[in-house]
Amino acid sequence: MSVSLVDLNIRHAHNDQIDQGNGSWIELGYPQDSKDQLILIGKGANGLEGLSDNLPEDQVVFAILLENSSLVQLLWCPDAISGVKKARAMVHARAVASQFDVSKSLPIASTKQDLSVSQLTAQSKVEKKEDSEKHTNGALPSAEESATTVQNLDDDDDSDDDTDSIVNGYQDVNEPDQQEQQRQLEIARQKALQEEEQRVEIERKRRLEHEQRLLQEAEQKRRLEAEQQKRRELEEKRRKEIEERRKAEQEAKLRLEMEEKRRREAEEKRKQDIIRQKSLEQDRLNKLISSGQVAINGKLSALTKSGTWRRRYFELSSKALAIYKEDLSSKTPIEAIPLSKTTQIVDSYDELLIKHSIRLISQSDELFIYLDNQEAKSKLMSALQSAIKN
Incomplete structure (x- = not known):
């Protein structure tokens, strides 16, 4: 993986820093859409105190501080940053240190309490390079040379092999601080592994809980829909039974009314026939008797x-x-x-x-x-x- 420092604002800010002298600083960080490019995100003066007041709580910062005519690098990784991002930043810090030819690198800092003036003096002085005048003159490599290639680090993989490659690839530019830097790197590596394991476990539990919740909601929805469907079917069946019973009762009533009507008509006809027959018979008898x-x-x-x-x-x-x-x-x-x-x-x-x-x-x-x-x-x-x- 390579980290790019082609942002021209970095060159201009560094030149201004050299002109301002001791206590001046610049801040580099990742843009939102890139993990392998650094841009200028801030600059100022007042030394470590001024720098500390301008450090964000949710962003990795590569700070270059001019102190006692020497350039000092500070890697700022707040606790909110994941272990993988911290490990990547440690690798890129080596490239930044090489790019600016810094004299010393402070231990990685996660809180502002980790930063103090005493840390600057507590660090072993590193042997300055023979062309230390480069700092004074404010020389930087050309933009074409600004893209520095470092060891490969997978964006989302925090396996032991990759973490070991980070540790092996990250070394202070100053040999006298080798052991201290190795110790800090080992601490950071262990912390990054632990944080990543915790993150993976938390994510796994969250995913399982989410899947379980989705299954429960789906089962509850299915059961509710089944109950509603069954209730609708029962209501429809009951409605049909009521309708069929009503029709049957109505038909039976009509049938009884028709039968009663026919019976009355037949009875009336029978009576009329009897009356007519009696009348005819009576007429016949009367004639015979007469x-x-x-x-x-x-x-x-x-x-x-x-x-x-x-x-x-x-x-x-x-x-x-x-x-x-x-x-x-x-x-x-x-x-x-x-x-x-x-x-x-x-x-x-x-x-x-x-x-x-x-x-x-x-x-x-x-x-x-x-x-x-x-x-x-x-x-x-x-x-x-x-x-x-x-």
């Missing part, structure tokens, strides 16, 4: 003078009710009840307790008879009444 002919004949049971009931044949005319033997072995009536306006016809059921019985009373005689059914009784009584009226 002409002196036999209007009606048939069989009945008659109470004899000895108190026994006998089956008899009868004939009814306008003059009398003639009673004959059942077999008509004799043409002479056994008994004849004359009919006149004084003749009485009485229903004798209450007296005899015999169904379809009649009591016929004339001025000189009376006769108890009963017929086989109500129709025959009604027909005979109607004929007797017509004969009496005539």
